[in-house]
Amino acid sequence: MRTLLAIVAFTICWPWALTANAQELPQVHLNAEGLAPRPIEQLTGSSIVRYYALAWQAMGQALESNLSNGVGDAFTGFAKERLVRRVAEQAQAGLHVRIVDHGHQVKALFYSTDGTAMQLTDRAELEIQTFDGNKLISTDNSAHTYMILMTPGADRWYVRDLEEVPAARP
Amino acid sequence: MAHRHRNFHRSLNRVAQLAAMLWVVMGMAMADDLHVPASVEAGQAFSIPTEGSGQATFYVIGPDHVIKRGVNLGSEIQIQAADVTAAGMYQVLVCSQACSSARFEVKAAQPAKLSFFLHPSRVPVSTPDSIDATTLVFDRYWNLVLAPAAVDFHITPATGAGTSRKLESHNGIAWMRMDSTAHEGPVQVTAALGSAQEPRVIQQVAAEACGLRMKAVPSGKSVVLETDPVRDCSGNPLPDGTVVSFTKVDEAGKSTVDTPIKKGVARTQFDLKGPAHISVACGVVLGNEVAVNGKL
Numbered sequence: 001m002r003t004l005l006a007i008v009a010f011t012i013c014w015p016w017a018l019t020a021n022a023q024e025l026p027q028v029h030l031n032a033e034g035l036a037p038r039p040i041e042q043l044t045g046s047s048i049v050r051y052y053a054l055a056w057q058a059m060g061q062a063l064e065s066n067l068s069n070g071v072g073d074a075f076t077g078f079a080k081e082r083l084v085r086r087v088a089e090q091a092q093a094g095l096h097v098r099i100v101d102h103g104h105q106v107k108a109l110f111y112s113t114d115g116t117a118m119q120l121t122d123r124a125e126l127e128i129q130t131f132d133g134n135k136l137i138s139t140d141n142s143a144h145t146y147m148i149l150m151t152p153g154a155d156r157w158y159v160r161d162l163e164e165v166p167a168a169r170p
Numbered sequence: 171m172a173h174r175h176r177n178f179h180r181s182l183n184r185v186a187q188l189a190a191m192l193w194v195v196m197g198m199a200m201a202d203d204l205h206v207p208a209s210v211e212a213g214q215a216f217s218i219p220t221e222g223s224g225q226a227t228f229y230v231i232g233p234d235h236v237i238k239r240g241v242n243l244g245s246e247i248q249i250q251a252a253d254v255t256a257a258g259m260y261q262v263l264v265c266s267q268a269c270s271s272a273r274f275e276v277k278a279a280q281p282a283k284l285s286f287f288l289h290p291s292r293v294p295v296s297t298p299d300s301i302d303a304t305t306l307v308f309d310r311y312w313n314l315v316l317a318p319a320a321v322d323f324h325i326t327p328a329t330g331a332g333t334s335r336k337l338e339s340h341n342g343i344a345w346m347r348m349d350s351t352a353h354e355g356p357v358q359v360t361a362a363l364g365s366a367q368e369p370r371v372i373q374q375v376a377a378e379a380c381g382l383r384m385k386a387v388p389s390g391k392s393v394v395l396e397t398d399p400v401r402d403c404s405g406n407p408l409p410d411g412t413v414v415s416f417t418k419v420d421e422a423g424k425s426t427v428d429t430p431i432k433k434g435v436a437r438t439q440f441d442l443k444g445p446a447h448i449s450v451a452c453g454v455v456l457g458n459e460v461a462v463n464g465k466l
């Protein structure tokens with residue numbers, strides 16, 4: 001019954017409000033209206049939502065545990081290199097970061113004709129707590145805006161670039 | 171007794187939570203005291219003035235870099251160029267009794283590198299909007315340059331004059347569609363921005379056959395069929411290996427032979443039983459029909 005309800009909900013919501021696995025993954029809603037130069041296919045939209053949510057889950061786990069083992073399943077290229085370096089330096093400094101993820105409003109901006117790159121922007125509601133050892137030194141509960149570049153791999157979409165930008169952009 | 175114990179622990183937890191919140195709120199209240207630039211360019215050193223006196227712990231938390239070190243309040247904290255090479259938002263914290271916090275943006279530096287995709291690798295001649303060129307603009311640290319930048323696309327066909335088109339990138343991406351030209355052969359497309367140049371080559375191939383014709387030469391009880399040189403409407407010869415289909419209908423029934431073009435022409439032979447009609451086709455293009463031992 002739950003599965004049936006989930007399928008119905010997914011069908012109703014597609015394509016303008018896709019939701020990733022609500023139990024464990026962060027909520028990701030994708031808006032692909034007016035996407036150019038190529039429209040998004042339903043399967044691609046589902047994959048983007050799923051793997052973007054997985055990327056945030058992996059990043060959250062890495063920043064909290066200071067272990068970057070799972071980062072390669074979701075990030076590639078410079079995004080992966082940067083996150084791995086951040087986690088290593090954070091661990092070295094004795095810091096860790098906990099992200100309480102309240103969800104992502106993602107808009108697709110560009111999808112190349114050959115399907116090799118998709119640019120997105122994300123307005124994420126996050127509570128970011130920074131700890132030095134066990135001491136909470138900062139907490140930030142606000143909206144954050146990101147520019148994202150995702151590229152397909154053999155069986156999934158990877159985050160290739162993830163950059164936080166001031167809220168006004170784009 | 172146990173109930174009292176639980177209440178005591180709850181109260182203790184509540185006090186600890188309130189103390190933590192108060193401590194963080196105090197830190198936020200002091201945030202105004204920390205003056206950081208709203209934005210800096212990637213790879214540019216700068217300094218952050220501090221107020222007060224005594225020792226404090228200074229933190230910078232960026233997309234790929236974390237700094238933690240002791241500082242003397244009242245002095246300027248130097249941020250090295252190498253500390254801010256990744257574009258994004260950075261958080262600065264100065265903690266003594268409480269923490270002051272501020273955020274600043276590191277913007278990509280000037281455009282310096284291009285990533286260029288040209289699609290597809292082979293394209294039929296004279297086809298509108300058949301070639302897609304997509305360029306991503308990066309700075310020297312491989313940050314996507316989100317500010318608009320002018321990208322030049324130079325298109326150089328194997329024969330004929332080249333053309334250029336200038337496009338402004340939007341959020342780091344410039345893309346265009348263009349028509350393939352009338353002549354087969356390689357076409358070089360170069361994306362250029364300042365000293366950064368990325369050339370790519372695609373192969374333009376002949377389009378569908380045009381004016382397909384064959385001739386039939388009877389030879390006893392068989393007929394030899396041969397096409398004229400198979401070309402597209404722009405006069406480009408179709409590549410060897412392109413399949414041409416000959417279909418014969420006679421008293422024996424219908425028979426089709428698929429044969430590849432060799433040296434520009436396709437050739438085959440049919441045995442005949444009575445008068446026959448023979449047609450030729452290449453892809454979706456139909457050629458002429460001939461009648462053998464009968465009327466056309």
